[in-house]
Amino acid sequence: MDVGQLFNTLLNSLPNQVWYFVPLFILLPILRTPWFKGKAGEAMVNLAAKLFLDKIRYHLIKNVTLPTEDGTTQIDHIIVSRYGVFVVETKNMKGWNCSSAKQRQWTQKIIKHSRRFQNPPLQNFKHAKTLQNLLGLGLGLGLGGE
Structure with a gap:
């Protein structure tokens, strides 16, 4: 076979x-x-919660959108148990976080690229307060500063 046929x-x-x-x-x-x-x-x-949390004691509720005074808020995970109601915000990111704890927006930096995102502790605090108000729950959900 010649080179032309092979080609x-x-x-x-x-x-x-x-x-x-x-x-x-x-x-x-x-x-x-x-x-x-x-x-x-x-x-x-979600997988970790299903694998590691006792299904009798803990109930996982995923992707919940709740009304707020300024629109809506979306909660990634709510875990309900006799020990309390746990609100979990998930972030799957890499890189550096160039922000302070009090800023509303944080900045993710990966080499020369930057991306802004909501401050997770403040975001989760809003989620917990919204859920607390809508359910009429008292204080003591482990909300910092109360």
């Missing part, structure tokens, strides 16, 4: 082999988005 055979079989990579090229940009990483982090917390 033609290779070119003719290439389209069949390239189709295997098309889903990968479509999926890779989606897998790298903050949205997907957030969903993956929430799925890991």
